[in-house]
Amino acid sequence: MKIMLVLFKMRNMNADNFELMKNNSYFDRVIVVDDNYEYIENFETSNYDFILFANPNFLIKQKQIQKGIEEIKNKKIKIVQWSLRNINNISNNRYTFDNYREIFSTVLVPNTAEGITLSMESYFKNITYTKSKGYMSSYYIGNNLNNKKYKKDIIDFAIEFFKSNSLNTMKAIFETEHDLIKLLDFLIDNKVFEKEIRKNKQLEYMYLIKEKFKTYKSLTNRKNTPLYLFYGLIFNEYYDEALTSLMLYRSRRYWYHIEQQMTKEIEDTSFNVRSSRAWRKTQKFRNARLKCRALLHILEKDLLKIISKIYKFIYIKPIWLISERKNSASDNSYFLFEYINKNEKNIKSYYIIDEDAKQAKQKVGRFGEFIHFGSFKHKLFMLIASNYITSFTIEETMLPFDAKLYKKIYEKELLKKKVISIQHGMIIHNISPYLSKKNYWIDYITANSVYEKEIIKETLGYNDNEVLITGMSRHDNLVENSVNIADSKGVLFMPTWQRGLQNLSTEQFLESNYYKKLLEMISDPSIIKFLKENGLSLKVLMHPQFEKYVSYLESNIKEIEFLSTDKVEIADMIAQSKFLITDFSSVAVDFLFQQKNVIFYQYNKYASHHVPSTQIKYSDIGQIVTNLDDLKNALEEVKQNNFHLITRYRDSYEKLFEVKQNIRQKTINIIKNLK
Incomplete structure (x- = not known):
């Protein structure tokens, strides 16, 4: 009797049980599968009589496997599944939310004459089989069910579960609609899904929800789930907004629980405390405290006024x-x-x-x-x-x-x-x-x-x-210190802050479009070639809130340098640079004032945390590009103009800047003459 073991390697697994099963000579072949689930499709199964898909967090005894094989041979059952329930009380083969872990449990499956095709779909086909199924009693021996690793495991398995089953199948294997919806809520109603799961995995999960459940209107019904808004946004393909709605929902729930806790501790809050005898008796003390505070401010103000009059008398x-x-x-x-x-x-x-x-x-x-x-x-x-x-x-x-x-x-x-x-x-x-x-x-x-x-x-x-x-007063500094375009070798790349990204975990930030686009740009061979051929250096200056991620953008190209706002003066960098590449930063105006070129690399025009002005547009200040090819073309246009301000922006320079020198003196003179 030859048995193939397909052993899932999980983040939150019982390591001892995993090693014990992996090295058990009882199995003729052991295949270890991590989160690369497609890996198992490469194995031939025709030489094996049984396949055991094993979750190492379920306790499995060798004699149970033998017993299961005998029952399958005697045609009493077709599949054996390990269960955390009392197997003597299992009345049907459907799942409830209370036993959702069994959707990812261990199953023993007889092989067919032509051999089972190993896949997650094959695994879940047997998990969702609800007719002639036998059960073996088991215990859950995994680690803490509330830690991050466990929740990551569950989400990974859930994605494969969704991929492998139709909506009708998922509805059929649960006892009630409520059980299915409760499971869906459980999978994402936690900080792990928002903060620890990579963005591509989040999107994959939400896309599957949209594809598999788009006809399941129960998910957008408020009475069925408190996360109805989350599902509604997903069905309309507003994925980022759906993630935001989760955070808002959890915040609201947190404060609701605080309110309930306080109500419980205070007990009866139906009475009007202001009408109570204790409140009336202590009102005079509260009034006195408020009056004292007001009196202190007034006394302080009176003292300050006296001192200020003396000061003004002495110093004119x-x-x-x-x-x-x-x-x-x-x-x-x-x-x-x-x-x-x-x-x-x-x-x-x-x-x-x-x-x-x-x-x-x-x-x-x-x-x-x-x-x-x-x-x-x-x-x-x-x-x-x-x-x-x-x-x-x-x-x-x-x-x-x-x-x-x-x-x-x-x-x-x-x-x-x-x-x-x-x-x-x-x-x-x-x-x-x-x-x-x-x-x-x-x-x-x-x-x-x-x-x-x-x-x-x-x-x-x-x-x-x-x-x-x-x-603007700072522009005098540019008049005095701006490096001539012909003499400057630095190109300032200054991407702006984008709302929401500063709250991401490092893992999520590295999956963001923001990070990928920056990395793509500084790694592009054509961009690097442009810098080298023209003797230029790209000075990357991240927003202070994003400087913590600079180490993930490091480059071994000498023409690319990463700066920190703690070590350089932004005003100096603006004055010394040949031209600017940004996405939405208003620092572009300072470059136009110097008659230096600006390229707005706006790969996502909706990423700005500001609403653009309709009167002064980005296109009045510099070239707008939305992809890397257009960026390269913009660089070539700047080069063709010998890096001087492109002619079409000269009108903007004249229209937007009336005062071009002695700005600070003019500002002082105007303020002096104000009535």
């Missing part, structure tokens, strides 16, 4: 507070601050920065003074200063404590200040309602040209006199 220079992001010094605000401290002796300026931003503080401290965000000095100089200048909004970067509360307490004082947003970049994205006059305390906002000014007035709600045409 106007005070300007300047800020950008709380932990950075690299944007328009930084360059304006630097210029003021070097050239404007009649203005005293302070840079607001987070106490822990050591690198930024070192930069600022070389030529000016900074104030720690939220400090007593910060609160004091908010009263002393006449102008608040920021690359963003004061709500984000300058108010020393809760913006809503601060604006309420200091409303009268704020009305006496001039709040100027000198912007982070040109409006090539639809930033409404961000920076809108309605939503933020901004008195004036800067623009690069009359053209951009009209966009700001139309979309953000500012009056004509509230939009100041100054240009």
